[in-house]
Amino acid sequence: MTTDTPATACDLLIEAGWVVPVEPHAVVLEDHAVAVRDGVIVDVLPTVQARQRYRAAETVSRPDAALIPGLVNAHTHNPMTLLRGIADDLPLMQWLQEHIWPVEAAVIGPQFVEDGVALAIAEMLRGGTTCANENYFFPDVQAAVYKRHGFRARVGLPVIDFPTAWAKSSDEYFDRAGEVHDLWRDDALVATAFAPHAPYTVSDANFERIRMLADQLDLPIHLHTHETAQEVADSIKLHGQRPLARLDRLGLVTDRLIAVHMTQLTDAEIALCAQRGVSVVHCPESNLKLASGFCPACKLQRAGVNLAIGTDGCASNNDLDMFGETRTAALLAKAVAEDASALDAFSALRAATLGGARALGFEAKIGSIETGKQADLVCVDLGQLETQPLHHVVSQLIYACGRHQVSDVWIAGRAKLRERSLVDMDLDGLIANARQWRGRIQALGR
Structure with missing residues (x-):
């Protein structure tokens, strides 16, 4: 029986x-x-x-x-959803210095960040993204919004060599970074990373301080680098070294480094990244739109570098569509490598999921x-x-x-989108709020 x-x-x-x-x-x-x-x-x-x-x-x-x-958006500036489309069709430094930074200076604050992140979460969920690697100011506000909506994120702790609404001095950037990290260090959904802006906006002394603290706190370092040919040329002129060589001299080229953009790379630099365990985040649509250059995704992948995909922010993309971004990454890799087999469909999906999880240090939790x-x-x-x-x-x-x-x-395991309907998010309210921000930004006359 x-x-x-x-x-x-x-x-x-x-x-x-x-x-x-x-x-x-x-x-x-x-x-x-x-x-x-x-x-x-x-x-x-x-x-x-x-x-x-x-x-x-x-x-x-x-x-x-x-x-x-769930797709992992490995590099984004999600509060910038509220700046979507305000300064298109311009080269990077003109776009940044003449348009984005002045508008941000006029509107940035906790409410701007809270509302921009909420809008971004809704957009990402509707596009199948469940985790973001965030890089913006007011990380305390960002973290709270991600947690409130049950969205997984690694929130960047910003460091930049000039005053902003978030901090006025290097010491204040680091003090506030420590406070935010302490608040979220044991959270199941939200973690932190150091987010120095770029080699051209962060001093050697601050990079060294970041390296020391990242080692002590076991945190990744999320950094724009080798984004444009001009950045590389300026680094050689100012420091006598290409940005990656300077970062290596300062001890930052390790498996903690999440290197974003990386459009200007030599074969030796690719080999160094592979040897040291650096993760590279490919943001093809932002790079294309700003004419920044082409990340050699196929060479990186074939060298054994962990490749992830990010949308960058809505001010330069102009969306958070990881399906579109991954398709662009796969197609562009073939054109750049002149090889139709480069970054095949399975590898592209892997970069958008497990590659992003590994870059963020989340591979034991998500990505597969x-x-x-x-x-x-x-x-x-x-x-x-x-x-x-x-x-x-x-x-x-x-x-x-x-x-x-x-x-x-x-x-x-918690439903966030059910048959195309957002769960516990007010779609109409999000749209209405985005429209009032449009009015406030247009009133600036930019």
Whole structure:
């Protein structure tokens, strides 16, 4: 005589036409399900077996969808959603010095940051992004907003060599960085990183101080660098070294470094990044729009450098669309390498998920669909006209689908988007608030 094994309780069972776990690489699991308990993935198995094995408090069935890890936006300035489109079609330094910095000086403050981050969270969720690597002022406000909305983030602690609304001196930047880090050091969703702006706005002394504190506090260092040819030329003129060589002299070229943009690289610099474990964040659309140059993504990847993808801020992109960004990254890599096999679809998806998680130091928690990891998950509806016929799931994800096809999003097992509707966020209120900021910024006469 035999008895049936009793079903195991779980909080959530997501059944999908395809599960794309990212790890192992280049695998697609057809008709599979993911079981979640207490915000953690406890099983990945065929749907038929899952229905027998688990008794779920909630079951979400999406037979026409691909279930993927949440996308990781590895470099962004999310309060700048409120500056979307105010200064287009200009080169980087003119855009920054003549337009962005003056407007920021007039409007920046806690409310600007709070409202901009809330708008960004809604946009990111609707596009399948579940984690952001943030780089802006008022990190205390940013962290509180991310936490309130249950969004995963690593929040940058800014350091720059001139006064801003956030801090007036180097000592104040570091004092305030320490305070924010202490508040969030043990949080499950929000962590911190040092965010010196760029080599051309941070002194040797402050870089050395950052390196010492990052080692003590075990924090990453999130830095724009090698963004333009002009930046490299100016560094040689001022310091007698290219920016990466200067950073290496100061002890910053390590596995803590999240190097953003990196459009101007020699083969020796790529080899150094691979040897030291540097992560590179590729922001192709911002680089294209500002005519900053081309990140050699294929060379970096083939050298063994961890490659992540970021949108940059809405003032220079002008969106937070990680599906669009990843497609651009894949296509641009082929053109730059003159090799159609460069940054193939599976590798591009990996960069947008696990690559970003590794850059942020979150790879043990997120970035792939594996048991024991946090259930940061995204359903993408591939049953729509734009992704038919469906010959290859990951090809459609990278080269055909749009962010409007994201149907459901979970962070740590909590629903954030359900059948295209935001959960616990007031869409109409966000739009109305964005419009009042437009009025305030237009009143500046810029």
